[in-house]
Structure formats: C-alpha cells, structure tokens
Amino acid sequence: MKKVVILGAGYGGLTVAHRLRDYFRPEEMDVTVISRERTVYENTIFPALLTDDVREDETRFDAMETMGRRGNHFVEAEVEEILTESNEVRTSKGTFDYDYLVVALGGAYEENFSSIPGSEHAFMHHPLTHFLRIKERLLSMDEVNAVIGNSTGSPIEGPSYQLALIIMHQIRSRGIKGSVTLVTQSPKGVFGMIPSPGVSEAANRLFMEQGINLVMGDSLVEARRDKVITKNGREVESNLTSILPKLSAPKVVRDALPVNKDGYVDVELPSFRVKGLQNVFAVGDLAQGMVQARTARGAMIAGENVASTLGKELKGIQRPLYRQGVLCVFHGGGIAGMLRFDVDERPRVNFVVSPIFTKLKIIYSRLLVRSGFNVPYHAAPTFA
Ligand SMILES: Cc1cc2nc3c(=O)[nH]c(=O)nc-3n(C[C@H](O)[C@H](O)[C@H](O)COP(=O)(O)OP(=O)(O)OC[C@H]3O[C@@H](n4cnc5c(N)ncnc54)[C@H](O)[C@@H]3O)c2cc1C
Secondary structure (H helix, E strand, O other): OEEEEEEOOOHHHHHHHHHHHHHOOOOOEEEEEEEOOOEEEOHHHHHHHHOOOOOHHHHEEEHHHHHHHOOOEEEEOOEEEEEOOOOEEEEOOEEEEOOEEEEOOOOOHHHHHHOOOOHHHOEOOOOHHHHHHHHHHHHHOOEEEEEEEEOOOOOOOHHHHHHHHHHHHHHHHHOOEEEEEEEEOOOOOOOOOOOOHHHHHHHHHHHHHOOOEEEEOOOEEEEOOOEEEEOOOOEEEOOEEEEEOOOOOOHHHHOOOOEOOOOOEOEEOOOOEEOOOOOEEEOHHHEOOOOOOOOHHHHHHHHHHHHHHHHHHHHOOOOOOEOOOEEEEEEEOOEEEEEEEEEOOOEEEEEEEOOHHHHHHHHHHHHHHHHOOOOOOOOOOEOO
16 A cells, blocks of 8 residues: 655645545555645635635635545644655654655745745735724725735735735725835736736736826835835835735755755656655645645646656546636626636747626635635636
8 A cells, every 4th residue: 555645735736635535445555645724715705805705714724624524634843854764754742654745845935935034024815814904994094005916026915916906905995095006027018928918908007097106116025114115116105015025945855855946846847746656745835836836736747747647647547737827817806807828839828807807706715615625627728
C-alpha cells in the first residue's frame, strides 16, 4: 500500500485528496491530509461578504469531516519541517513518513504582507479577518477615500478589482461621499496581463463608468496613516488602503524544496512534480504554474494533474492532464462579470459582463463548500 501525505487543505490539496480516492481503493493507497485548521474557507467569495449576499457561515466547511467521509485521514497540525531525504514531515503533532508527498500550503501572503513598509496602516484583502474588518470600517465611515492595489509582482489582481467595485457600490448605496482608486500593475489597466487588448479596454471603461479612478502601470509599495506611496512615486490620499502582496512559497517550503527566482517551487509541467524529487509534487499558489496568475482554479487543475500522474504511474489508468488558465468570475456589488483565458492550440479569451454572474459566483461557491472542494470539472482544455 502506498502512503500519500498531502500538506495543506486548500483548493489544491483537497482536490488531490478527493481525486486519489476516486482512483485508488483504501487498501491500495493511504491518504493523509495535514493542515493548520480543520475549518476551511472558500476564500474566492470573500469580497461578497461586504455585501448582504453572502454570510460568513456559508463560506466554510469542516475538512476533517469531509476527508473522513472519503476514507482519508485528516490531521490538524502545523507543518514545521519537510525532510525530503528521509521522506518525512515534522509537524506540531509528530513526524509523518510518506511514499509520495504533495505540498499545497498556499502562498506566503502573511509573510510578504508584513514586509510591506507601513503594513499596519493597511488591510490585506486575503484572509477572512481582514474582510470582516474592512466591512466594519466601511460601515463606520462618513467619507471614504479608498486605495486598492497590489505589490509589485503580485500574481492575482482579481480580488483587488472586486474589492474596488464593491466599495464603490457601498459608497453609492449608502449615499456617502467618497472615492475609490484602483492601482493596476499593467499599463493596459484592468486584466491588462491577458494578451487581448480589447478585454482591458472594455474592462477599463466598465470600471471608469462605475466612478473608479484607475492608476495603470503602477503598484503599491508603502502605506502611511493617511496616504499610499506607489512604485512610480505617486502619493495618493487614503483613509482605507488594502494591498495584496507579492507571493512566493512560504518559508517552510522554500527551506526544503527547489525554488525559482521568484520564490515559487520549481516543478515539471504538466505533472507538477518537483524538479529533482521523483516522489514530491507541489501545487497551487506556492508552485510555478503554466500562467502567471495564481488562482483557485489553477490550484485545482494542478491537483487534478498530480492525481492523474499518480493514477497512471501506479495503476496504469488514463486520466486527463489539464492546461491551467485564468477564470475570474467577479461579483462587484452592483455589477458582475466573467473573464476566462485558456491556451489550447491558441489563446482563447472571453470577457462577459452580466448581473447573472453574481448568482453564478454564489452558486459555484456553495458547490465548492458543500462538496469540500470536490468539483471535478473545470472546463479546462487538456493536453493531447
Ligand atoms: C479575495 C480573493 C478572491 C479570489 N478570487 C478568486 C477567483 O475568483 N478565482 C480563482 O480561481 N481564484 C481566486 N482567488 C485565488 C485563490 O483563492 C488562491 O489561488 C487559492 O486559495 C490557492 O489555493 P491553494 O490550495 O494553493 O492554497 P490555500 O487555499 O491557501 O490553502 C493552503 C492551506 O494550507 C494551510 N497551511 C499553510 N501553511 C501551513 C502550515 N505551515 N502548516 C499547516 N497548514 C498550513 C492553510 O491553512 C490552508 O488551509 C482569490 C483569492 C482571494 C484572496
């Protein structure tokens, strides 16, 4: 019997756990997920917590229960050290050995946010606690001058777009004074990293029609009590700043696995096997990917590919290897839409704005929560 240990119960780790159980019977494979907390949050819906459409209790599930139902083990523990030479992982609840290891501990959001000068004057629109504090702060303000953006090199801007739209919607619906400035890293503006100029032109128009000030081709480098400093030296007044930091693999991972110049784990694609380590895989926000964006969909596709690779190598079964792309369904308070980017024989881009995506985003989120991230179909193209 093969022993698989999965570190991290997020989108990537739980996808691997579900899919391995689909492909291997309990007597063929023992699967253990180790993660900091048994309560897992569906974080892509967090911006909608600022509206009345979603409640906090609708965003979480119990991963220990979900894994138990699937015949997998779940250990609620802190991962402290990964020892690839002895095939062991040291945790706050003891040491675990493995035949195969899947590292899915997410990106180093907290580590990188705390290194932004003046981060104590800003929120980070990633964890639940910050979204709840942003909501509370917004409700207490009579005038809002919000600045939302990313650190230089941050690989996901979708949450910034949603937060900017929702704050603007709140300002309007409460009838208070205010402004929202959205800083995009690409000089082309919103979704500027997608190789289709028509998309960013349409998206920029949409954001400007909502009254959002766009600062393009810049990023946030420092927060102060009443302003934000950008990479290009702008000083923008702000009484509500939120920044998504640059990402990398967390230190516990960087200490153990090979990383590229940006700090992401170096993997072979499309299998997500760690370079030079035959029995170790790395997926999700901490790993190098096929596209620059680090997304939940990307993490789940990577998880599918790991399970397909093990299915083929250990049992000779054929399962698809997917291509990663970008799917951003955004709920912006008053408006909603979807950006999809996939590379098959050629890049394919869809950008649609419609209120229907508010409902679709919420339905998809519920599906993720109720299934414990067991959503096997990602509509992604496969390798031949
Ligand atoms: C507000 C917001 C909106 C987003 N919207 C979208 C969207 O619309 N579409 C999309 O595709 N993506 C979206 N994303 C991105 C997406 O959420 C991430 O890409 C995704 O969470 C990455 O999944 P992961 O499995 O790599 O890591 P995570 O989901 O972060 O899971 C990592 C797990 O590991 C655990 N862990 C970490 N360190 C340790 C340790 N040392 N010991 C034990 N456990 C540990 C964590 O507690 C966590 O449970 C959004 C992100 C945010 C913040």
